[in-house]
Amino acid sequence: GAVVSQHPSWVICKSGTSVKIECRSLDFQATTMFWYRQFPKQSLMLMATSNEGSKATYEQGVEKDKFLINHASLTLSTLTVTSAHPEDSSFYICSAHYRTGGRGNQPQHFGDGTRLSIL
Amino acid sequence: RKEVEQDPGPFNVPEGATVAFNCTYSNSASQSFFWYRQDCRKEPKLLMSVYSSGNEDGRFTAQLNRASQYISLLIRDSKLSDSATYLCVVTLSTDSWGKLQFGAGTQVVVTP
Numbered sequence: 001g002a003v004v005s006q007h008p009s010w011v012i013c014k015s016g017t018s019v020k021i022e023c024r025s026l027d028f029q030a031t032t033m034f035w036y037r038q039f040p041k042q043s044l045m046l047m048a049t050s051n052e053g054s055k056a057t058y059e060q061g062v063e064k065d066k067f068l069i070n071h072a073s074l075t076l077s078t079l080t081v082t083s084a085h086p087e088d089s090s091f092y093i094c095s096a097h098y099r100t101g102g103r104g105n106q107p108q109h110f111g112d113g114t115r116l117s118i119l
Numbered sequence: 120r121k122e123v124e125q126d127p128g129p130f131n132v133p134e135g136a137t138v139a140f141n142c143t144y145s146n147s148a149s150q151s152f153f154w155y156r157q158d159c160r161k162e163p164k165l166l167m168s169v170y171s172s173g174n175e176d177g178r179f180t181a182q183l184n185r186a187s188q189y190i191s192l193l194i195r196d197s198k199l200s201d202s203a204t205y206l207c208v209v210t211l212s213t214d215s216w217g218k219l220q221f222g223a224g225t226q227v228v229v230t231p
Contacts, residue, residue: 006162034219043123043206043221044163093162095219108219110162 003028004096006111013084014119020080021114023094029074030096034108035067038091050077050094084118091115122146123209125222132197132229139193140225142207152183152190155206157224163206166192197229 005024013019023033031052036044048069049057056069068080081088095108125142132138144152152169167174169181169190180193194201207222 041127041223043223044219045221046218049218091160110164113160113162115160 003109004030004094004111006094006114008114009112010115010117012117012119015085016083017118018080018082019084019116020078021092021094021116023077023079023096023111025075025096028096030077031074032097033071033077034095035069035077035079036093036095038093038113044093047079050079052077081116084116086118089116089118121222122220123207123222125205125207125225127223128226128228130225130227132194132201132227134197134199134229134231136197137193137195138197138227139191140205140227141189141191142222142225143187143189144207144209144220145188146209146211147185147188148211149188149209151210152181153208153210153219154179154181154190154192155208155221157204157206159204163208163221166205194227197227199229199231202227202229 007022011019033050035047037047038044046059047062050069050071052071058064071077091113093113094111123144130138154166155163156166157163167176169183173182178195182191204224204226206224209220
């Protein structure tokens with residue numbers, strides 16, 4: 001079953017609206033979560049690394065005042081797209097590290113993604 | 120130059136056939152390698168990790184060539200359900216806390 005839950009899965013809203021996306025780790029604590037964005041036919045691009053109890057680390061070119069990240073607890077990180085515009089329309093995906101064993105080569109598990117459409 | 124490059128395809132494969140494709144990475148310090156599968160409008164799902172010695176998981180075989188800096192994925196006896204985009208993922212760290220770098224994906228279409 002899913003280990004990372006993301007909500008909502010689809011958002012359509014008017015330009016200028018702020019949109020909040022939630023990412024929850026289920027049955028495990030995630031001190032670090034990652035937020036990605038994917039445009040059609042392009043690769044996932046890391047936007048920021050969300051750290052519980054501290055400020056997020058943003059990738060170069062990502063506006064921190066535009067994309068607000070809050071990692072308030074060990075199981076919840078939120079991404080708020082402030083004053084969204086049509087160019088912000090994209091597929092937003094979160095992920096969390098889920099340690100499945102003692103090996104170092106462990107994957108991240110992804111949320112279902114949120115498809116954001118700004119009119 | 121992109122960190123991770125893939126042939127976008129599509130690779131049109133008859134059901135039951137074998138298909139293989141590669142992914143190249145630019146950073147020789149890359150440590151961990153994965154293949155993810157992404158269905159249309161869905162989140163990526165881990166297909167398999169790629170180990171230095173190569174590894175197999177059922178009909179899927181992954182290989183790593185560090186000298187030439189590429190990894191490959193081979194799918195045998197293709198099923199219709201194998202139709203998807205396959206994402207090559209590379210990280211600099213041996214711990215998945217490290218950032219994942221994604222290729223743009225290779226589309227595979229299995230036809231009846």
